[in-house]
Amino acid sequence: MSQSSTMKIKITFFLIINVGIFVLGQSEATKMKPISDGPTSSPLPTHSEKEIPSPQYKHFLEECEKRITEECATEIFNEIFRNKTISENCCTKLVDDMGPDCHTIMIQRERDLLKDNKENDVIISKSEELWKRCSKITPVNKNRQYPKVPERQYLPGYNKFLNECEKKLTEKCGAQILDVVFDKNKVAANVDKDCCSKLFEMGHECRNEMHVRLEHLAIRKKETGSDVVKEKGHQILKYCEEINSS
Numbered sequence: 001m002s003q004s005s006t007m008k009i010k011i012t013f014f015l016i017i018n019v020g021i022f023v024l025g026q027s028e029a030t031k032m033k034p035i036s037d038g039p040t041s042s043p044l045p046t047h048s049e050k051e052i053p054s055p056q057y058k059h060f061l062e063e064c065e066k067r068i069t070e071e072c073a074t075e076i077f078n079e080i081f082r083n084k085t086i087s088e089n090c091c092t093k094l095v096d097d098m099g100p101d102c103h104t105i106m107i108q109r110e111r112d113l114l115k116d117n118k119e120n121d122v123i124i125s126k127s128e129e130l131w132k133r134c135s136k137i138t139p140v141n142k143n144r145q146y147p148k149v150p151e152r153q154y155l156p157g158y159n160k161f162l163n164e165c166e167k168k169l170t171e172k173c174g175a176q177i178l179d180v181v182f183d184k185n186k187v188a189a190n191v192d193k194d195c196c197s198k199l200f201e202m203g204h205e206c207r208n209e210m211h212v213r214l215e216h217l218a219i220r221k222k223e224t225g226s227d228v229v230k231e232k233g234h235q236i237l238k239y240c241e242e243i244n245s246s
Contacts, residue, residue, distance in 0.1 A: 056154035063147035064102035068093060080107065080126045091134035099146025103131055152209060165206035173198050181214055181232045188232070188239035196240035207237075 053061070068076075072090035079086040086094075094103060107127040152158060166174065173195035180186045191199075199207065211233050218229045 053156060054150070054154040056150040057156065060101075060105070060147055060150055064098060064106065067097040067099075067102065067147070076130070079130055080110075080123060086130065086134070088137055092138045094131075095134045095138045095140060096144070099144070100131065100140065101149045102147050103127070105149055153212075161205075162209070165202055165209060168202035168206060169198050169210070170195075177210075177236060178214075180236060181229055182218075188235040191236055191240065193243050196243045199236070199240050200244055 069090075072086075072093050075084075075086045075090045076094065078084035104127070107123060110123065149155070152161070169177075173191075176191050176195050177199070180188060180190050202210075211230075214229050214233065215226045218226050
């Protein structure tokens with residue numbers, strides 16, 4: 001890694017964790033829930049220097065920032081980027097105070113802002129090794145309320161993700177699915193084979209997000225309940241599975 005890249009990462013790292021560059025706006029607070037011994041099973045955000053974080057995501061970062069000292073932030077950075085060893089005290093603070101979501105997102109942000117793609121895999125690997133080693137010293141307290149990463153819609157890169165999903169599904173197939181979900185007279189068989197193929201080709205994460213957006217749309221329309229949307233969504237997936245396997 002070049003000296004300039006290292007310096008840029010270090011500056012960004014301290015801005016995120018210690019200086020508090022992110023200011024909480026007027027928004028609902030990110031919910032804090034007990035989590036397991038690993039990061040929340042939520043898609044990781046894609047960070048960009050130009051993108052303005054959502055209030056929910058800024059709040060999450062603020063909560064992470066409160067839980068780490070400058071000394072330990074330096075040790076975490078040095079462990080991952082300079083091959084130095086973190087102290088047992090900071091290992092404890094990383095696991096017992098910050099929690100897995102904060103650790104994962106902070107390192108993910110550093111990786112995204114790093115221009116040298118060759119270093120990405122190394123950074124992630126070292127980050128995972130650090131967490132495993134520290135969690136052996138101080139096991140995760142499953143009853144402790146750690147900061148929890150917000151839902152995908154509040155994460156950086158969400159609009160780009162949606163655009164990619166929409167391109168994979170196409171406008172035509174999206175309209176077919178909407179018709180089936182919200183028209184009482186239409187059934188899963190009204191989705192044609194080509195759209196069934198696209199529905200599965202778009203991937204699990206895109207399908208999940210599409211389902212969430214349909215539920216939100218149902219709530220706004222007040223004509224079709226979320227239970228009906230879930231059931232019709234299940235019917236479409238089951239039908240398309242049969243079509244694709246035939």
